[in-house]
Amino acid sequence: MNELVIRPLTVSDAGKVYALLKASFSIPGEYEDTLNNLSNPLTRAIGMFDGDDLIGYGAFWLLMEEAHVTHVAILESLRGRGLGKNIMERLIQHASDCGARFMELECRRGNATALSMYHKLGFLRVGFKKNYYPDTNEDAVVLALIALPAPNFENDPFLTKE
Ligand SMILES: CC(C)(COP(=O)(O)OP(=O)(O)OC[C@H]1O[C@@H](n2cnc3c(N)ncnc32)[C@H](O)[C@@H]1OP(=O)(O)O)[C@@H](O)C(=O)NCCC(=O)NCCS
Numbered sequence: 001m002n003e004l005v006i007r008p009l010t011v012s013d014a015g016k017v018y019a020l021l022k023a024s025f026s027i028p029g030e031y032e033d034t035l036n037n038l039s040n041p042l043t044r045a046i047g048m049f050d051g052d053d054l055i056g057y058g059a060f061w062l063l064m065e066e067a068h069v070t071h072v073a074i075l076e077s078l079r080g081r082g083l084g085k086n087i088m089e090r091l092i093q094h095a096s097d098c099g100a101r102f103m104e105l106e107c108r109r110g111n112a113t114a115l116s117m118y119h120k121l122g123f124l125r126v127g128f129k130k131n132y133y134p135d136t137n138e139d140a141v142v143l144a145l146i147a148l149p150a151p152n153f154e155n156d157p158f159l160t161k162e
Contacts, residue, residue: 001050002050002051004049004050004055004083005048005049006046006047006048006049006056006090007046007047007049007157008044008045008046008047008157008158009038009045009046009047009057009059010038011035011038011039013038013045013047014031014034014035014038015031016047016053016054017034017038017045017047017054017057018031019054020055020056020057020073020075021034021057021071021073023073023075023076024073024074024076025071025073026135026136027135037059037070040061042061042062042063043059043060043061043062043070044059044060044061044062044091044094044095044098044158045057045058045059046058046059046090046091046094046157048074048083048086048087053075054075055074055075055078056074056075056078056083056084056086057071057072057073057087058071058072058073058087058088058090058091059071059072059091060091060095060100060103062095062098062100065099065100065101065102066100066101066102066103066104067091067095067098067100067102067103067104067148068103068104068105069091069103069104069105072084072087072091072114074087079113084114084117085117085120085121088117088118088121091103092121092145092148093149093155094156094157094158095148096148096149096150096152097151097152097153097155097156098156098158099151100148101148102144102145102146102147102148103144103145103148104126104142104143104144104145105118105123105142105143106129106132106140106142106143107140107141107143108133108139108140108141109128109139109140109141110138115141115143118143121145122145122147123143123144123145124143124144124145124146125141125142125143126142126144127141127142128140128141128142129142
């Protein structure tokens with residue numbers, strides 16, 4: 001494995017992102033959804049690369065003071081090595097640097113791995129959404145991280161600099 005690089009993603013990365021989503025989620029959406037999400041000005045998306053290969057993906061929508069996580073995924077063959085936690089930590093710092101005050105997300109009630117990861121990162125359960133996932137009618141657990149790290153606005157990787 002090469003040294004891993006984490007960088008902001010753009011629409012030019014959509015093909016790689018969609019391939020990872022299809023491999024990671026039972027409802028990956030359509031390719032156009034990924035394109036639209038990456039071109040949405042509210043979206044902040046980062047990718048973890050091993051050379052040219054996208055091995056991790058994380059994204060949130062910046063909704064006023066809320067950073068709403070839309071996806072986090074690690075290539076299946078590389079899970080369980082701390083990469084998911086690593087990309088989430090980067091996403092949390094980016095959220096703070098972009099001006100968010102808290103982070104929220106939904107997670108399948110049966111996704112024990114993700115729930116364990118989020119709890120270790122400090123997320124708290126704030127509610128449920130009944131029958132949220134249309135493929136299985138599974139409930140969503142709503143989790144929130146209410147204390148983000150201190151911001152460094154100059155580090156906002158999505159700032160357009162002169
Ligand atoms: C959830 C996901 C991103 C975690 O990524 P990962 O790289 O495997 O996770 P990490 O190795 O960083 O582990 C972080 C924590 O997750 C938990 N975890 C990881 N693998 C686990 C397993 N096999 N069983 C139970 N918990 C596990 C542990 O709490 C772990 O912390 P620890 O290392 O201190 O024990 C990954 O499993 C994934 O891509 N899943 C499919 C997509 C998905 O479900 N996304 C979340 C949607 S809400």
